[in-house]
Each structure stands twice: as structure tokens, then as C-alpha cells.
Amino acid sequence: MHNVVFVLGPPGSGKGTICAKIQENLNYVHLSAGDLLRAERQREGSEFGALIESHIRNGSIVPVEITCSLLENAMKASGDAKGFLVDGFPRNEDNLQGWNKQMNGKAFIQFVLFLSCPVPICIERCLNRGQGRTDDNEESLKKRVETYNQQTFPIIEHFKKSELAREVKSERPVDEVYADVVNVFNEANKQK
Numbered sequence: 001m002h003n004v005v006f007v008l009g010p011p012g013s014g015k016g017t018i019c020a021k022i023q024e025n026l027n028y029v030h031l032s033a034g035d036l037l038r039a040e041r042q043r044e045g046s047e048f049g050a051l052i053e054s055h056i057r058n059g060s061i062v063p064v065e066i067t068c069s070l071l072e073n074a075m076k077a078s079g080d081a082k083g084f085l086v087d088g089f090p091r092n093e094d095n096l097q098g099w100n101k102q103m104n105g106k107a108f109i110q111f112v113l114f115l116s117c118p119v120p121i122c123i124e125r126c127l128n129r130g131q132g133r134t135d136d137n138e139e140s141l142k143k144r145v146e147t148y149n150q151q152t153f154p155i156i157e158h159f160k161k162s163e164l165a166r167e168v169k170s171e172r173p174v175d176e177v178y179a180d181v182v183n184v185f186n187e188a189n190k191q192k
């Protein structure tokens with residue numbers, strides 16, 4: 001059974017940054033759904049490359065069968081770990097239902113880390129990220145934020161209702177955000 005922490009928040013809220021630090025220090029493996037989709041888009045011979053690129057540019061969500069299989073394969077390929085940080089997933093109802101169907105009995109959701117941050121700050125961060133992402137431009141960001149508000153936030157609300165969500169405000173220096181996130185992980189692992 002895979003131990004999983006979902007990591008959600010608006011684009012640019014710092015999910016990747018915080019997950020990298022958790023992976024380095026707490027023996028969780030970081031799996032970013034966006035990174036896996038970008039790698040699949042680049043993979044020679046992939047039948048999904050064009051479809052993925054179109055969703056990424058439009059800020060819309062790739063069908064779950066593709067994303068969940070990439071996540072499951074990456075989990076299977078990983079060695080021993082305390083758990084997996086599943087970053088940027090589930091992003092909508094289709095993602096959530098597809099995960100429940102495909103991962104039923106194979107994964108345990110430990111909790112959901114919600115990095116909350118005001119959207120204007122998130123947009124500024126993405127525009128200054130400097131990684132050459134095809135979706136870090138004003139037009140794509142507008143759509144990504146719309147998708148976040150309309151489709152992802154309701155999923156976070158769903159996890160809040162089931163008391164799985166742990167919110168950390170990420171409009172602060174990385175070290176402060178990270179210190180609070182570590183406390184969340186320590187609390188969760190104490191209860192196990």
C-alpha cells in the first residue's frame with residue numbers, strides 16, 4: 001500500500017519548492033503530476049504529446065487515465081520510501097474519481113497539504129520563475145487560475161470537509177512556510 005500526501009494550491013503557491021525540501025529531509029518521494037506530464041509530452045513516440053501540450057497551454061486538465069497511470073508507474077518504479085508527495089493532483093472531479101477507481105486498495109491518503117497564497121502573488125512568482133515553461137505567460141496563467149478556482153478549489157473544500165486538509169499559508173519566506181509544513185508532517189506521523 002502506497003502512503004500518499006496530496007499537495008495542492010494555486011499555480012505558483014510553492015508546491016514544487018516545498019516538496020523538494022520535504023523529499024530532501026523527510027524520506028518522502030516527490031512526484032509532480034505536471035512534471036510527469038511534461039516528461040510524457042517530450043517522450044519520443046508518446047501518443048499523448050500533442051494532447052498534453054494543448055491542455056498545458058490552455059490551463060485545462062488532462063484526462064485522469066493518462067495522469068494517474070503516470071503517477072502509478074512512477075510510484076512502482078520508486079524504491080523504498082516513507083511515502084509519496086503527489087504534487088498538483090487531484091486537480092478536478094475527474095482526477096479524484098479516476099484516482100479512487102484506479103488506486104482503490106493500492107494507496108492510503110495520509111493527508112492533503114494545502115498551500116494557500118493570494119493569486120496576484122502566485123502570478124507574479126510564475127512570471128518570474130524563469131524555467132521557460134510554455135504556460136508561464138499572462139494568457140495561460142489567466143486560464144490556469146480560472147481552472148484552479150472553478151475545478152481545484154472545490155476538491156480542496158471536499159478534503160477540508162473530510163478533515164484530511166492541512167492548510168499552510170505560503171505567502172511568506174520559504175523557510176517559514178517549510179517550518180510549518182514540517183510540523184504538519186511530524187504531527188501526522190506521530191498519529192500513525
Ligand SMILES: Nc1ncnc2c1ncn2[C@@H]1O[C@H](COP(=O)(O)OP(=O)(O)OP(=O)(O)O)[C@@H](O)[C@H]1O
Nearest residue numbers: 010011012013014015016017125129170172173174
Ligand atoms: N515562499 C516563497 N516565497 C517566494 N518565492 C517563492 C516561494 N515559494 C516558491 N517561490 C518561487 O515561486 C516560483 C513558483 O514556485 P513553485 O514552482 O514551487 O510553485 P508551484 O506551486 O509548484 O507552481 P505550479 O503549480 O505552477 O507548478 C518559483 O520561482 C519559486 O522559487
Ligand SMILES: Nc1ccn([C@H]2C[C@H](O)[C@@H](COP(=O)(O)O)O2)c(=O)n1
Nearest residue numbers: 033034056059060061062088089091
Ligand atoms: N493533475 C494534473 C496536473 C497538471 N496538469 C497539467 C495542467 C497544468 O496546468 C499543467 C502544469 O501543472 P503544474 O506543474 O503547474 O502543477 O499540467 C493536469 O492536467 N493534471
Ligand SMILES: [Mg+2]
Nearest residue numbers: 015016032034
Ligand atoms: Mg509545480
